[in-house]
Amino acid sequence: xxxxxxxxxxGRAGETKMRIGLLRLTDAAPVIVAHEFGFFADEGxxxxxxxxxxxxxxxxxxxxxxxDAAIIVPPLAFAIELGLRGTQxxxxxxxxxxxxxxxxxxxxxxxxxxxxxxxRGGLSVPQALKxxxxxxxxxxxxxxxxxxxxxxxxxxxxxxxxxxxDPARDVKLIVVPPARAAExxxxxxxxxxxxxxxxxxxxxxxxxxxTIATSKDVWRNAPEKVFAVRAGWSxxxxxxxxxxxxxxxxxxxxCDAPENATYTASLLSRQxxxxxxxxxxxxxxxxxxxxxxxxxxxxxxxxxxxxxSHALWFLREMARWGLIEPGxxxxxxxxxxxxxxxxRAAVAPMGLAVPLKDKKTEGAHDNPWQLSAAPTAIPMxxxxxxxxxxxxxxxxxxxxxx
Amino acid sequence: xxxxxLLIDTDSERAEALEKKLADAGFSEVSRVxxxxxxxxxVERLAPDLIIVDMALPDRDALEDIRSLSAGTPRPIVMFxxxxxxxxxxxxxxxxxxxxxxxxxxxxxxxxxVASAIALFRRFRHVETELAVAKALLEERRLIERAxxxxxxxxxxxxxxxxxWLQKKAMNxxxxxxxxxxxxxxxxETDARRAGS
Numbered sequence: 001x002x003x004x005x006x007x008x009x010x011g012r013a014g015e016t017k018m019r020i021g022l023l024r025l026t027d028a029a030p031v032i033v034a035h036e037f038g039f040f041a042d043e044g045x046x047x048x049x050x051x052x053x054x055x056x057x058x059x060x061x062x063x064x065x066x067x068d069a070a071i072i073v074p075p076l077a078f079a080i081e082l083g084l085r086g087t088q089x090x091x092x093x094x095x096x097x098x099x100x101x102x103x104x105x106x107x108x109x110x111x112x113x114x115x116x117x118x119x120r121g122g123l124s125v126p127q128a129l130k131x132x133x134x135x136x137x138x139x140x141x142x143x144x145x146x147x148x149x150x151x152x153x154x155x156x157x158x159x160x161x162x163x164x165x166d167p168a169r170d171v172k173l174i175v176v177p178p179a180r181a182a183e184x185x186x187x188x189x190x191x192x193x194x195x196x197x198x199x200x201x202x203x204x205x206x207x208x209x210x211t212i213a214t215s216k217d218v219w220r221n222a223p224e225k226v227f228a229v230r231a232g233w234s235x236x237x238x239x240x241x242x243x244x245x246x247x248x249x250x251x252x253x254x255c256d257a258p259e260n261a262t263y264t265a266s267l268l269s270r271q272x273x274x275x276x277x278x279x280x281x282x283x284x285x286x287x288x289x290x291x292x293x294x295x296x297x298x299x300x301x302x303x304x305x306x307x308x309s310h311a312l313w314f315l316r317e318m319a320r321w322g323l324i325e326p327g328x329x330x331x332x333x334x335x336x337x338x339x340x341x342x343x344r345a346a347v348a349p350m351g352l353a354v355p356l357k358d359k360k361t362e363g364a365h366d367n368p369w370q371l372s373a374a375p376t377a378i379p380m381x382x383x384x385x386x387x388x389x390x391x392x393x394x395x396x397x398x399x400x401x402x
Numbered sequence: 403x404x405x406x407x408l409l410i411d412t413d414s415e416r417a418e419a420l421e422k423k424l425a426d427a428g429f430s431e432v433s434r435v436x437x438x439x440x441x442x443x444x445v446e447r448l449a450p451d452l453i454i455v456d457m458a459l460p461d462r463d464a465l466e467d468i469r470s471l472s473a474g475t476p477r478p479i480v481m482f483x484x485x486x487x488x489x490x491x492x493x494x495x496x497x498x499x500x501x502x503x504x505x506x507x508x509x510x511x512x513x514x515x516v517a518s519a520i521a522l523f524r525r526f527r528h529v530e531t532e533l534a535v536a537k538a539l540l541e542e543r544r545l546i547e548r549a550x551x552x553x554x555x556x557x558x559x560x561x562x563x564x565x566x567w568l569q570k571k572a573m574n575x576x577x578x579x580x581x582x583x584x585x586x587x588x589x590x591e592t593d594a595r596r597a598g599s
Contacts (some may be wrong), residue, residue: 054460099599147463174442177460366493 013109017239018233021058021070022051024179024285026284027098027196027225027296028071029264032273034251036402043243047089051273054177061297064085068233069244071097075323076149076316077228081337085149090231094342095245096226096310097252099303100215101284101296102152103200106192107185111210111250124386125213133170140169144176144184144193150225152194154317159218162387167321185209196224197296198276205280214294219363220382221301223310227393235254243345247306257297258287259391269335301381302355304343309393311338311357317398353378362391405516407432408450409459410441420454429516441465452516542580549583552590 018040022028033050034040048066052058055076061067063086074093079083079093081091105112110132116317118128133141145153157167167173176184178199184190186208193203203209215222227248234241252261264285269278282288286295297303311334340358347354353373360371363385369379385391408431411417414436421432435444445453457466523587546568553564572582 053458054462056466057457110491148467175464177463179460 014395015041015044015396016237017046017048017068017242018237018240019048019050019066019068020134021048021061021067021072022070023053023055023058023072024051024276025225026268026274026281027101027234027298028249029246029255029268029285029296030225030298032095032268033254033264034247036267037251037254039247039250040244040250043240043247045240045243045247046100047244055150055392056095060086062091062228062230063089063090065230065232067230069227069229071225072228073147073150073152074223074226075151075154075310075318075335076147077226078315078318078324078333080228081333082328084272084324091228091337092234092339092342093226093228093233093306093311093337094234094241094339094346095248095304096223096306097227097248097298098300098302099221099224099297100295101197101224102155102194102215102222103197103211103294104156104192104194104209104213104217105200105203105209107179107188107208108210110191111212113289116401123145123219124163126159126165126386128163129160129212129359130163130170130267132164133165138144140172141192142172142174142182144190145173146178146195147175149224149323151314152196153323154314154321155218155222156216157318157321158192159386161212171213174252176260182206182208185396198274200281200294202276205277211294216294219384221297223302223307223314224296226306234310241342244348245343249299249347249350249352252304252367254301255305256297257284263286264288281388297381299398300379302378305355306338306340307355307358308334308338308340308389309362311335311361312359312393312396313391318392327399330396331398337373353377359393362393364390403429405429405452406448406450407452407454407516408445408448408460409434409454410436410465411461412454412456427516438573442467455467537576538580542583545580545587548587549590550586568578 001164018033022031031047035047035049037095050061052061058067058070059076059080060070060393062070063080065178077091077093080086080089105111113132116129117123117131118125121128123131123183129306145156147153153173154171157328160167160171165171174190176190176193176194181193181195181199182189182203185193185203186206189232192209192212193199200209200211200214204211215224227245229241229244231385255264261282265278265281265288268274268281269276274281284296286297286300288295303343312330313330314329315324315334320331340355344354352371353376355378356372356374363379363383365382366384367382369380369382371380407424409417409421409424410434411420411434419432421434424432433444433448433450435441441461445465453465455462546565549568550561550564551561553567554561559565559567568583568586569579572579573587575582
């Protein structure tokens, strides 16, 4: 760790190529902005963006070394690190990319039933969904998720479980690529889906579905995407790694400024990037939304800091639903992949506020609060879970030695 | 036995050309579906021996999930790509994923490619099966040692005697030694826990 700090002082190297994978999602914004505005180039990083059609492609190309980095959902990064799907590859996460941005969208008929049940019985939305399910035939409700190892799968399961819905029995979670979700919803193949922006909005615009909940209804300021780098690449290019993190931070600040929303939306809507209606992208950008209930946050609320407590929450939930085998040393795994030390080394020359600790209690705040940071405290948003639970990262322990 | 092949493609012209190539190579049972929400139902219904999918389609995520769900009957997947990194093919093969650029090749090469994809896939499956067998054997050994230790402690038997006792029990009950031993250890350990608490 001290090596990283020492290397950061050693001036900029020449241009280092970095192949970065991304999907057609609103929260790819910081990478696209950093590339288009030359923030990467300023740091001596020759970024090459690869817009991929699937998480499977992102994972394979990272694993085979055809990508050096990618915007990724944290559970998939852990799956690649552990070799749970395809080839194993060492990854590290030096910075997070975004908070929030997902929607849980149901077919319009079902959404209306659920809203009615919720109003009538004073129930939470997942409880109302459970009561609607209880009145129907026993067939599990098909709901689309973007990948088994996704943030969406974990947030959706957490949310369903708070309403007494068993994700293994009462619903059938199937993988549907977000670009196909609106169509699948319209044809009745799925009754709902959980996906990142702008796809919930696109389904609503197509008249196929209605958004019943968003990330913040599950966990306020929930962590969403991260920037994962192949350890093999960063070992060879430690300076470029720090530069890439700085470029992404500048881009995150740009994307978070409400006055830039129109610009960012039109940039992202280009054919070579998301290739969708810029209005659908606008509604998930800070400053672009009329109702600010599902915007991605890129910089505020320490959105870029790679919290070990986020890593441990994801890992605990992966273990809870059987996505990783029991008995793994989760604290060790979290610290191996999430690297706040690299983040600090990268940010030091920028003079930006950095959290003092690597972990925090998650879910303890209903209201805005101040996070201890240097040189100045960071204003934070609420981080409440929908069931008011608090997640204490130290509750996730290493297995006792045999 | 005829090989059932499922071809997933949105570009019908290209899919038709590939289907013809496969037919020329002697693979007559080719089903063609455009990608979309019906994919998992189609895979279930057709139970193909081989799935050919374009890497440029988002449906790979759905296929990956179908494959993990049907762990009992996984199917080899051949990916093809027109414009997408030809080099990834070599890496993917080395990693046990069957990936070939099928659209860019001559008809006479289709058959060996499909055959090698299946052979490769079977080899990986075989290694996995062998590993599972080895693990089961190890577990059986461990349980036998444990059962012998219990007998030696509680019934003051000598080691060969303990082993014969277990063998005899299995023979009398007309069951496999592994089963009998596993049950015996479980029962003894439960009893011991109950007595201890």
